Amino acid sequence: MNADAQPPHGPRVEHALAAQTVAAFLDALAAPIPVPGGGAVAGLLLAQSAALGEMVVSFALSKSKFASFAPAHRAALTGLTDLRKTALRLADLDAAAYRALNALWKLPKDDAARELGWNAAVEDAIQAPQSVIETASSVLGQLEPLIGTTAESLKSDLAIAIDLAAAAARAAAWNVRANLPLLEHEVERAHRSSALDTTLRDIALRASTLSARI
DSSP states (O other): OOTSOOSSSOOOOOGGGGGSSSHHHHHHHHSSSSSSOOHHHHHHHHHHHHHHHHHHHHHTTGGGGGGGGGGHHHHHHHHHHHHHHHHHHHHHHHHHHHHHHHHHSSTTOOOOOHHHHHHEEEEEEEEEEHHHHHHHHHHHHGGGGGGGSSSSSGGGHHHHHHHHHHHHHHHHHHHHHGGGSSSSHHHHHHHHHHHHHHHHHHHHHHHHHHHHHH
């Protein structure tokens, strides 16, 4: 995901997070460029959360002792697979949104292109990490029915999946907070900030409750 990738809503295939090796992503993350950055990390954390859940439930589906839970497990597996892919797409969208906003930021404030695209670019830069937070909540929802219905030997993996989902939400929230001040109206900023805090508290409570049940 080099800085010259095409924003927004459609990062070039060769720069997609899902197409990179771990080493290539970490090299890009360590480079002195703004993207990939925290938004990509938040999305990747969430994708790993979902993938761990997939592993736990796939193992259960392979064992006859868990056959009575198979319908719920198959539904959870489908949901977690979809959410893993969504998390990776959101990581790319976050990077694309930042590139678009950053490009406009460099223009003079009275530049027509900046004036035309600014509000939409700000909204995109808020919505991408906000979607990661919402997706983290969905991942927790898919992980919940796995507690007590999957292998005891994999309970640490399930606990880690829960922790990663909560961490992804907290990480994405930093990018939401960073861009909220760019909204034009103070009332809107305050409303969204309050809603964000409520959502994060809910996710933290759910994650803590789920972890305590493992």
